[in-house]
Amino acid sequence: MSYVSLLGRPSRLFLVNLLREERGQGPFETYPYKHLLPEIFPTAETHQPALQDFEHVDPGHRALKHPNPRAFLAGATSISHLTPAIGTEVRGVSLAKLTSDERDELALEVARRGMMIFRGQQDFIDAGGEFWKEFGSHFGRLHVHPTGGYPEGLPEIHMIYRDQQTIYYESDKITSIQWHTDMSHERQPPGLTFFFLLAYPETGGDTLFASGVTALKKLSPAFVSYLRTLKQVQLGVDINVLNRGGKRKRYSRRDCVTTVHPLVRRHPVTGEESLFINPECTQSIVGYKKEESDMLLKFLYNHIASSMESQARVRWEPATVVAWDNRNCLHSALFDYAGTPARRHGARITPQAERPIPADPTLDLSA
Numbered sequence: 001m002s003y004v005s006l007l008g009r010p011s012r013l014f015l016v017n018l019l020r021e022e023r024g025q026g027p028f029e030t031y032p033y034k035h036l037l038p039e040i041f042p043t044a045e046t047h048q049p050a051l052q053d054f055e056h057v058d059p060g061h062r063a064l065k066h067p068n069p070r071a072f073l074a075g076a077t078s079i080s081h082l083t084p085a086i087g088t089e090v091r092g093v094s095l096a097k098l099t100s101d102e103r104d105e106l107a108l109e110v111a112r113r114g115m116m117i118f119r120g121q122q123d124f125i126d127a128g129g130e131f132w133k134e135f136g137s138h139f140g141r142l143h144v145h146p147t148g149g150y151p152e153g154l155p156e157i158h159m160i161y162r163d164q165q166t167i168y169y170e171s172d173k174i175t176s177i178q179w180h181t182d183m184s185h186e187r188q189p190p191g192l193t194f195f196f197l198l199a200y201p202e203t204g205g206d207t208l209f210a211s212g213v214t215a216l217k218k219l220s221p222a223f224v225s226y227l228r229t230l231k232q233v234q235l236g237v238d239i240n241v242l243n244r245g246g247k248r249k250r251y252s253r254r255d256c257v258t259t260v261h262p263l264v265r266r267h268p269v270t271g272e273e274s275l276f277i278n279p280e281c282t283q284s285i286v287g288y289k290k291e292e293s294d295m296l297l298k299f300l301y302n303h304i305a306s307s308m309e310s311q312a313r314v315r316w317e318p319a320t321v322v323a324w325d326n327r328n329c330l331h332s333a334l335f336d337y338a339g340t341p342a343r344r345h346g347a348r349i350t351p352q353a354e355r356p357i358p359a360d361p362t363l364d365l366s367a
């Protein structure tokens with residue numbers, strides 16, 4: 001990997017690495033996944049046009065017609081549900097070896113369970129970037145993150161990286177928890193999503209999940225009927241926020257997107273309704289005054305965060321790949337390993353899906 005940017009200057013990552021090595025955290029040279037560090041960040045010169053709408057055909061639909069839509073799990077040595085609401089852990093199934101039909105079945109099963117943990121996936125991880133792209137493309141058009149860094153040649157693979165120099169907590173926040181759904185501000189947000197860690201702390205650094213389906217079911221029918229009538233405004237990565245009030249300089253690959261989405265969406269394959277909110281992107285309820293909108297969103301965010309019945313937690317083990325349906329659950333990483341020398345480094349494959357379908361078909365999203 002070159003630590004020199006396209007402009008011939010030392011890249012930001014190179015300087016960050018030098019700093020780490022000076023502080024005794026390196027050497028990065030012996031880190032086996034250094035070629036997968038987020039290296040290429042957007043610059044003022046690499047601005048791209050807006051994403052265009054595309055027709056999404058959900059692979060889960062095809063699996064509905066299979067004689068046994070769970071056939072891909074036939075070789076599993078163990079299958080256990082983490083909680084009734086969300087999450088299933090599977091051992092003994094190689095994601096890398098799934099046939100096209102089995103990939104469709106995987107899409108359906110993840111849609112039904114919200115999130116699935118697949119252990120023992122070293123072959124998937126070792127297969128590398130070109131395979132990850134081919135695999136992810138089966139499920140939808142691969143999303144390129146507007147602001148994230150990617151390794152050389154892999155713009156479609158979103159890398160996350162945190163160590164002691166890069167863990168940050170907002171100075172006025174007491175927790176690192178940030179419930180969100182990925183890139184939900186896009187007109188066609190991601191659906192089935194794959195994520196794996198290449199390095200992680202011995203303890204800590206878990207990922208938390210919350211089912212928007214269960215969260216919705218816990219509310220009263222009258223309240224749900226009312227929520228179905230609402231639309232929200234979502235805003236993409238706000239570059240001013242990213243630059244932390246001028247403390248650093250980051251760019252976006254594309255212009256910031258503002259989108260109107262239903263507050264309750266229907267899954268195109270399972271038909272289930274889910275609460276579709278994103279504390280990172282949801283700005284307001286359409287037509288409401290600020291205080292009204294803030295009050296309702298605060299209630300819904302608290303509901304997601306405090307409903308342990310809707311949640312499950314992934315503890316990372318070697319060679320784990322987690323798949324989730326970004327349409328019907330929220331997640332949060334947990335940065336509880338400050339003060340340890342651990343690094344947390346992972347890759348996300350993020351296929352986009354359909355434009356969110358309102359649970360109420362009469363809801364007009366153009367207005």
Ligand code: SIN
Nearest residue numbers: 160182207332333348
């Ligand atoms: C993500 O937010 O997509 C990554 C989750 C994690 O870092 O655990």
